[in-house]
Amino acid sequence: MARGDYTSKGGKIVQIDEERIKEHLGEIVRGSVQETLNALLDAEADRLCGARRYERTEARQDTRAGYYKRMIQTCSGEVKLKVPKLRTLPFETSIIERYRRRESSVEEALVEMYLAGVSVRRVEDITEALWGTRVSPSTVSRLNKKIYKTIEEWRRRPIEGEHPYVYLDGIFLKRSWGGEVRNVSILVAVGVNKEGYREILGVCEGAKEDKAGWSSFLRHLKERGLKGVELFITDKCLGLVESLGEFYPEARWQRCVVHFYRNVFSYVPKGKVKDVAMMLKAIHAQEDIEEARRKAVAVVEKLKAMKLGRAAKIVVEGAKLLSFSE
Numbered sequence: 001m002a003r004g005d006y007t008s009k010g011g012k013i014v015q016i017d018e019e020r021i022k023e024h025l026g027e028i029v030r031g032s033v034q035e036t037l038n039a040l041l042d043a044e045a046d047r048l049c050g051a052r053r054y055e056r057t058e059a060r061q062d063t064r065a066g067y068y069k070r071m072i073q074t075c076s077g078e079v080k081l082k083v084p085k086l087r088t089l090p091f092e093t094s095i096i097e098r099y100r101r102r103e104s105s106v107e108e109a110l111v112e113m114y115l116a117g118v119s120v121r122r123v124e125d126i127t128e129a130l131w132g133t134r135v136s137p138s139t140v141s142r143l144n145k146k147i148y149k150t151i152e153e154w155r156r157r158p159i160e161g162e163h164p165y166v167y168l169d170g171i172f173l174k175r176s177w178g179g180e181v182r183n184v185s186i187l188v189a190v191g192v193n194k195e196g197y198r199e200i201l202g203v204c205e206g207a208k209e210d211k212a213g214w215s216s217f218l219r220h221l222k223e224r225g226l227k228g229v230e231l232f233i234t235d236k237c238l239g240l241v242e243s244l245g246e247f248y249p250e251a252r253w254q255r256c257v258v259h260f261y262r263n264v265f266s267y268v269p270k271g272k273v274k275d276v277a278m279m280l281k282a283i284h285a286q287e288d289i290e291e292a293r294r295k296a297v298a299v300v301e302k303l304k305a306m307k308l309g310r311a312a313k314i315v316v317e318g319a320k321l322l323s324f325s326e
Contacts, residue, residue, distance in 0.1 A: 267308065
């Protein structure tokens with residue numbers, strides 16, 4: 001503990017325990033806050049009853065029926081409230097409601113910290129610094145179970161309406177597990193409904209981007225009611241393309257433009273990426289498929305002239321220009 005040493009007039013050393021002083025002052029502040037809030041609750045009860053406790057008056061509307069204890073978090077730390085109970089009227093007060101909102105915001109902050117990968121020990125330290133009270137590991141665990149239940153209900157919800165366009169992709173995120181940071185695979189489906197609005201249809205954690213993983217994910221989507229799909233937009237993952245034909249044979253498939261561009265850029269020097277990007281965008285900006293094919297021919301020839309033969313070959317394959325020579 002931090003101590004301060006001072007010399008008195010008599011020459012003796014006076015030791016001051018600063019931590020004990022801060023702790024004592026904190027207790028005084030919390031006690032004052034607790035006393036003030038309980039006084040406000042009593043005043044609120046008097047107002048609802050139309051009279052003070054034990055007061056006899058014709059204006060009285062109700063009488064007290066004891067109280068119940070409640071712990072709430074304040075800026076000064078945790079305090080104990082004695083919430084009055086009335087015999088007939090409901091006891092409603094803005095004081096409790098205000099701190100209910102505060103408790104709700106604290107819970108939301110705890111969940112966000114956990115989902116962001118903050119350790120339980122670190123969560124305890126942060127809550128003590130912000131709110132004056134350490135949140136126990138059991139509280140964090142309870143909130144985790146609560147959020148997991150909500151997430152699972154969302155994952156298994158029925159898919160309503162039709163979604164003509166569906167985007168499928170797999171991404172890798174980092175997750176803290178047992179003190180280690182590991183990569184975890186996430187399969188994601190984003191649909192566009194008939195009104196033109198996008199919606200996250202499904203998320204699957206831990207599945208690999210192979211045929212078995214995509215088949216399981218597509219089965220999950222279909223069982224939940226995904227229908228009316230006219231076009232799937234994905235990367236060129238063979239396992240994914242094969243699985244689409246099994247579950248949605250009537251739907252067409254289109255390669256994702258972003259993945260196509262990235263594939264081309266992987267064979268383009270950094271200094272030329274911007275120019276090549278403009279060339280590729282010009283293909284997709286054409287008014288019809290025939291004009292796009294003619295533009296693709298010109299782009300391929302230009303890429304070859306720039307000594308970017310491998311990039312040109314990817315454009316040929318992507319545009320399905322079979323008449324081109326290798």
